[in-house]
Amino acid sequence: MAALRKAAKKIVQYSGGFGAWHRLRNRECLTVLMFHRVLPLADQTRQGADPEYTVTPELLAAVLRFAGRHYTFIGMDELLAARAHGAPLPAYPLLVTFDDGWRDNLVHARPVLAAQNVPWLLFAAADAIAAPEVWWHEPLEWAVRNGKADLAELWGRAKPETGGAGQDVPGNLLDLLVRFGALSPEHRWAILGPYADELLASAGGRLMLDAAELNDLAKSGTGIGVHGATHLPLTRLADPADDMVRARRWLTANSGTAAGETISFPHGRYDAGTVSAARDAGFRLMFTSDPVLNRCPGGVPASDVLGRVPIAAAAVTDDSGRLAPERLAPWLILRERQ
Numbered sequence: 001m002a003a004l005r006k007a008a009k010k011i012v013q014y015s016g017g018f019g020a021w022h023r024l025r026n027r028e029c030l031t032v033l034m035f036h037r038v039l040p041l042a043d044q045t046r047q048g049a050d051p052e053y054t055v056t057p058e059l060l061a062a063v064l065r066f067a068g069r070h071y072t073f074i075g076m077d078e079l080l081a082a083r084a085h086g087a088p089l090p091a092y093p094l095l096v097t098f099d100d101g102w103r104d105n106l107v108h109a110r111p112v113l114a115a116q117n118v119p120w121l122l123f124a125a126a127d128a129i130a131a132p133e134v135w136w137h138e139p140l141e142w143a144v145r146n147g148k149a150d151l152a153e154l155w156g157r158a159k160p161e162t163g164g165a166g167q168d169v170p171g172n173l174l175d176l177l178v179r180f181g182a183l184s185p186e187h188r189w190a191i192l193g194p195y196a197d198e199l200l201a202s203a204g205g206r207l208m209l210d211a212a213e214l215n216d217l218a219k220s221g222t223g224i225g226v227h228g229a230t231h232l233p234l235t236r237l238a239d240p241a242d243d244m245v246r247a248r249r250w251l252t253a254n255s256g257t258a259a260g261e262t263i264s265f266p267h268g269r270y271d272a273g274t275v276s277a278a279r280d281a282g283f284r285l286m287f288t289s290d291p292v293l294n295r296c297p298g299g300v301p302a303s304d305v306l307g308r309v310p311i312a313a314a315a316v317t318d319d320s321g322r323l324a325p326e327r328l329a330p331w332l333i334l335r336e337r338q
């Protein structure tokens with residue numbers, strides 16, 4: 001009983017302290033949340049999902065309830081209008097975003113978002129949606145993450161076809177993705193085909209959204225933004241503008257909506273060149289994965305480059321996996337302002 005009282009006191013003390021800080025500091029500050037996958041604990045595809053980027057529908061609902069008490073939800077259109085015409089955002093604005101274009105966003109996230117009437121913005125990787133059944137990144141990441149394949153072995157098998165042998169020391173998973181991205185589709189699938197078959201069999205079907213589903217989401221009011229075509233880091237592509245523009249063209253043609261005004265940078269990688277290429281290509285808002293809050297003096301975002309706070313289950317839950325408000329509050333509120 002004493003322990004319970006102590007815990008309750010701590011929560012009140014914390015939420016009071018953070019609440020006051022939040023009210024004082026974040027009135028004219030945009031918070032953008034970044035999610036990726038939403039899967040129930042019992043879902044068999046969880047096994048291959050990156051735990052850092054996966055939340056349960058229950059946790060998503062709890063985070064949104066918390067956000068609804070302390071912030072005002074805004075959608076993509078309001079944010080674009082604020083930047084373009086100075087139409088001020090409400091106090092304590094918060095935007096919910098999802099990256100990549102996972103099918104679980106439609107199945108598990110949409111009902112939760114709809115139940116709380118929360119607008120959201122989905123950044124889709126065009127090649128992932130366009131892929132017939134499996135997008136090649138999926139079996140590659142899945143095989144490495146589940147110990148089906150050794151990173152060094154895959155590295156050796158993915159020797160560049162042109163321009164010499166390339167770097168012969170295995171890099172990290174991101175390096176491996178870039179290396180596979182440079183292969184011909186035939187070479188790539190000769191290596192990844194068996195893993196793709198196994199992944200498909202264990203997942204019981206497609207994991208990414210398809211064009212019809214994207215269209216369905218766009219029609220029901222979900223904002224659609226660009227998350228690259230290849231989903232490789234734009235900083236490592238010879239022609240990042242081509243990747244962004246190709247993605248926009250495909251997403252606009254296949255989502256039934258103008259997907260061309262917002263972009264989130266794949267893997268959070270960007271530099272000055274990426275930003276100016278995106279601006280030149282006509283993107284009006286660019287989203288990073290830098291966990292910072294965005295200043296909005298007078299309700300208008302000061303910059304077209306916006307940071308996002310990732311919601312990682314491990315960072316905001318207690319030992320039983322339930323939302324811990326005393327952890328979520330500082331996670332969201334005590335962020336540097338950009």
Ligand SMILES: [Zn+2]
Nearest residue numbers: 099100266267
């Ligand atoms: Zn991504």
